[in-house]
Amino acid sequence: MAIAYVYDGTLYLAVTRRCTLACTFCPKVHGRWVVAGNDMSHDREPTVDELLAAARALMPSVPSKRAAFVGLGEPTMCLDVLVPVGRALRAEGFHVRLVTDGLANLRAGADVTAQLEGAVDEVSVSLNAPDGETYARVCPSKYGAAAHEAVCAFVGAVKPHVPSVLASVVTAPGVDVEATRVLAKHLGVPLRERPYFDPRLGEPHESR
Numbered sequence: 001m002a003i004a005y006v007y008d009g010t011l012y013l014a015v016t017r018r019c020t021l022a023c024t025f026c027p028k029v030h031g032r033w034v035v036a037g038n039d040m041s042h043d044r045e046p047t048v049d050e051l052l053a054a055a056r057a058l059m060p061s062v063p064s065k066r067a068a069f070v071g072l073g074e075p076t077m078c079l080d081v082l083v084p085v086g087r088a089l090r091a092e093g094f095h096v097r098l099v100t101d102g103l104a105n106l107r108a109g110a111d112v113t114a115q116l117e118g119a120v121d122e123v124s125v126s127l128n129a130p131d132g133e134t135y136a137r138v139c140p141s142k143y144g145a146a147a148h149e150a151v152c153a154f155v156g157a158v159k160p161h162v163p164s165v166l167a168s169v170v171t172a173p174g175v176d177v178e179a180t181r182v183l184a185k186h187l188g189v190p191l192r193e194r195p196y197f198d199p200r201l202g203e204p205h206e207s208r
């Protein structure tokens, strides 16, 4: 079971399999835990030392020196691991990207974005919808439609702390991608489209 793996020239790090959301397009939600040939179903979250050891073992395979914290699982649920590992990788010359649901502040009930300063170079926030209703349908959680507003607020909150922030949208059925692009523009970040795959059939990478 993998806590780190290399895919398409990037070192991917998995700090947890827990999530705030249950996205309809996520293979995990449909019982599929294999990503790029790696079994991500481990339920024990790695320590800083374990994750760094796994990362260092793979570094010779990553000449591009690009790393990413990504699911299956929401990395910011384990900031105590993400932050020191991100800082260590950056100190070794890696460009570190974080793919996040943008709900860390809502979960914490406080602004935790300053913790990311120095730990990541780029944050990709999964916006995934132009409005709260669509978001709650595509990315359901206990927060309902209010979660979308929190994601938008997170985009603004994290900007002062990391060099680069962007938003992403999965082109899932029923999602108005162009309206999501307008929202991203309003938030002052570029929007990256992620193609939708039927989560019951394949194992898309970075699906959110």
Ligand code: SF4
Pocket (backbone or CB within 6 Å): 018, 019, 020, 021, 022, 023, 025, 026, 027, 028, 029, 071, 072, 073, 074, 101, 207, 208
């Ligand atoms: S797409 Fe990401 S945030 Fe959504 S349920 Fe899957 S791992 Fe969690």
